[in-house]
Amino acid sequence: QEGRPLLQYDLDLLPAFRSVSSAEREWFNHLEAEVYLPIYSKREWIGMLALGAKISGNRYSEEDLVTLSALAGQTAVALDNARLVENLVVPNTELRQAYRALDKANRDLERxxxxxxxxxxxxxxxxxxxxxxxxxxxxxxxxxxxxxxxxxxxxxxxxxxxxxxxxxxxxxxxxxxxxTRTLQLHVTPVDTGSLIKEVSDGLEKSVKERKQTLTISIPSLPLAKADPNLLKKLFQHLLTNAIKFTPNNGKITIGARTLPTRSAELPHGGVEIVVSDTGVGVDPASQDIIFSKFYQPGDLSKHSTSKTRFKGSGAGLGLALSKGIVEAHGGRIWVESKGYDEVNFPGSKFHVVLPLSNSKNGEETKLGTEVKVQVA
Ligand SMILES: Nc1ncnc2c1ncn2[C@@H]1O[C@H](COP(=O)(O)OP(=O)(O)OP(=O)(O)O)[C@@H](O)[C@H]1O
Ligand SMILES: [Mg+2]
The missing domain is CATH 1.10.287 (Helix Hairpins)
Structure with a gap:
């Protein structure tokens, strides 16, 4: 209890030892130990080091006992470490099992x-x-x-x-x-301005039906290396959305600019096209999720069924497709809006950035046509 070494000789003289059962005393004698060193870890007795007689036949000196006490202290540290490792083995196994379960769940989800x-x-x-x-x-x-x-x-x-x-x-x-990343791009140099003009021509009737104004103001842009059919789909979706989510008499504007070459994201520069409307706007909390498939906020049963009618319903695929198309071209799409408001109509701005590819050594980058159109 005092943590000190104890010699067999001292032990024999201890009244407490003399009162233990003869079987226990027998057991101690059987050990033929000469000195006992208790092992304490954090004040808890966890074991004992028992040593027999010295080979030389000499008695254990005070000095020996000090050295042996130090050894018992070291043993306590070693035992502690061993216990810690053992304690770690169980949570480790459990962790590994949890990982395995997670991995399986992940694979199931992917499947x-x-x-x-x-x-x-x-x-x-x-x-x-x-x-x-x-x-x-x-x-x-x-x-x-x-x-x-x-x-x-x-x-x-x-x-x-x-x-x-x-x-x-x-x-x-x-x-x-x-x-499934199997979308095939058939890339050619594309004049984005005239492509947008072509798409908007096809939607002129809807714009007029809704008494909206559509203004296209696109400067001469460098030709983008893109898939024209997919780009048509992209602007078709953005424009039908603008028409659909803007009330009668609202305004839709399409603008564009050439982006500088400096950024890491666009090593050869890019073009940015912005489709703005004066419609219901998009809540900041939904500005990411509207680009995921089948997502439509609000009560679907309240939607009307026409494609370009105010807030008409759809499959909820337009923006997911738009995002997929833009990203397949290495570009980026996002929406900017103050929020959803059916009274004040804060409007939305859909930005599309398409990267330009490397124009060969100093060769003059070709420019597309300037487009200025007003449909009212
Ligand atoms: N210009 C916009 N103004 C306000 N909200 C918009 C606009 N464009 C899209 N949204 C919101 O994002 C949602 C998703 O748009 P998305 O084009 O993916 O689907 P949809 O138009 O409802 O259906 P689909 O395009 O498949 O016919 C819309 O339901 C709408 O709530
Ligand atoms: Mg849509």
């Missing part, structure tokens, strides 16, 4: 995501085929002069509906390709 992408891909492909047949025959019927005129509006509705369905299937197919 699930893959299955979902496969499903979208297969479904959109399989559904597009019969849809093409319906569209084809509807067109033929529309041209048939012998049909009574009363069926014309019905056929027109069928045609419009199936075309919309075809568009959604197309978007789903593209999304699946973006997800």
């Amino acid at each position: 699930l995501d893959q299955t979902k992408s496969d499903f979208i891909s297969i479904a959109s492909h399989e559904l597009r085929t019969p849809l093409t047949t319906i569209i084809g025959y509807t067109e033929m019927l529309l041209e048939d002069q012998e049909l009574p005129p009363s069926v014309h509006p019905m056929l027109k509705s069928i045609s419009k509906g199936t075309r919309r369905l075809h568009e959604i299937m197309d978007s789903m197919f593209d999304i699946a390709q973006i997800d």
Whole structure:
């Protein structure tokens, strides 16, 4: 209890030793120990070092006992360390098991995501085929002069509906390709200004129907190396969104500029296109999530069904596709808006940055056409 070494000789004289059972005393004698050194760790007695007689036959000196006490102290440290390691083994094993479980869950999720992408891909492909047949025959019927005129509006509705369905299937197919990183880019030099003009021409009717004004003011931009069909889809989505989420009489503006070459992100410079509107705006909390697929804020059942009607519904794929297309080109897309407000209409600005590629040694970068258009 005092932590001091004890000689067998002292032990024999201790009254406490004399009162223990003879079996215990027998056991001690059997050890043939001459000195006992208690091992203490953090004031707790954890063991004992017992040594027999010295080979020389001499008695243990005071000096010997001091050295041995130091040895017992070292043993305590060694035992402590061994215990710590042992204590670590269990949590370590548990940690490894937890890691394994996490890894499995991760792989399951990846497989699930893959299955979902496969499903979208297969479904959109399989559904597009019969849809093409319906569209084809509807067109033929529309041209048939012998049909009574009363069926014309019905056929027109069928045609419009199936075309919309075809568009959604197309978007789903593209999304699946973006997800599985199998989207193929067919890159050529693209004059972004005239491409945007072409897309907006196709939407002129919707802009007029909604009594909105569309102003395009794009300076002559360097040609971007991009996939023109995908870029058309991108601006088609951004523009239909601007029309859809802006009330009647609202304003839509498309501007652009050439970005300098200096940044690390754009080693050869880039072009930035901004589609602005005076619509409902986007809540700051939703400004990232609107670019994920199938995301639409608010109550879906309250949405109307037309593509360009105010707050009309959609599949919620437009921006996910836009992001996929921009990123496949090595660019970036984001929204800037003060927030969602259906009374004051703070508007939104959708920014797209597309990188330019290296123009060969000093060769003059070709410039596209300047576009100034006003649709009202
Ligand atoms: N210009 C905008 N102004 C305000 N909110 C917008 C604008 N563009 C997109 N949003 C918000 O982001 C959501 C996602 O847009 P996205 O284009 O992906 O889907 P959608 O237009 O609802 O459907 P889809 O494009 O597939 O027909 C929209 O439902 C809308 O809430
Ligand atoms: Mg959309």
